[in-house]
Amino acid sequence: MPTTLTEVTRAAAELPPKDQLKLARILMDLSEDELESSEAVQEAWDTEIRRRLRELRSGKVKGIPLEQVKRKMEARFRR
Secondary structure (H helix, E strand, O other), X not given: OOOXXXXXXXXXXXXXXXXXXXXXXXXXXXXXXHOOOHHHHHHHHHHHHHHHHHHHXXXXXXXXXXXXXXXXXXXXXXX
């Protein structure tokens, strides 16, 4: 049984994507009492997503290919 955050994270990274999403939702539900209302959180995310899309579309920032991000994350967890 994983006991450290690093071990749990590594184990979660090996899950299929659908299970990773389920785990993320479970963790969010567990911490929801400590967070703002989910409506306020959703509104904040919507605002952030719109801001990031504007930056991408305007060329202010450049996206990073998914495969590059995956390689970077895998290298980080191999340490």
